[in-house]
Amino acid sequence: MRSLFLLLLLAVLGTSAMADVLIPLRTIRAQEIVTRSDFRVEPVDIPGAWPAEKTVDGLEARVALYAGRPVLGNDLGPPAVVERNDVVTLVFARGGLLISAEGRALSRGGVGDSVRVMNLSSRTTVTGLVQENGMIEVR
Template sequence: MRSLLVLTLVLGPPAWADVLIPLRNIRAQEIVTREDFRQEPVDVPGTWPVEDSVDGLESRVALYAGRPVRHGDLGPPALVQRNDIVTLVYARDGLQISTEGRALSRGGIGDTVRVMNLSSRTTISGWVTEQGTIEVR
């Protein structure tokens, strides 16, 4: 008990921060806006800060009313869906190679997705670009 008191005196009280709390249950893959959340002071590490904009983001997991939103729970909307035919692009030092592939997972801008090259049937990973193509390095 003394150690807890000493830690509180040395470190100070817990840091309360405003976090986002869903007003309703939100399904995974649903686009959200700021009106879907309320802000509440809570001491939960790893939660989504209020300063960050959530308008137009997609819920990656089901969000339940009254539970704080964590960092990985929201992300950019998916441009690539599973089983979509996508363009794979490899560009380096003036050389650009493009081919078609089948997306094995879904992802938004900047997400890493696995794709099967339709020509060679090999599975590779790449990043989703703003145009919906997959950049391979």
């Protein structure tokens, strides 16, 4: 009850909550691997900003990050394992059934990212998750 009251009070007063977020110290190009030393921490009120307590070491900039501008939630991600136009192995596994085929990646992606891939034998486009070994798991 008390927390509901505080939320209502904040809404009425128009007060927003500040949170520590990451601010790049320099311009970081897209696809560049970053470390914590590339950023400073600053309290900012921006919805969807990358929280300062989340780790960034070894992540890849998905877009250009400009010095002085807060990093948003989707601006960083795992480094790409699959590049656009790479020939990859598509794998479908369910129970005891295992089907594999060659495909061409239509976008780049890191481990756990969802990417579209064209099956080279059927020319059908499917979506799958990038695995650590570069295979694409189709569901």
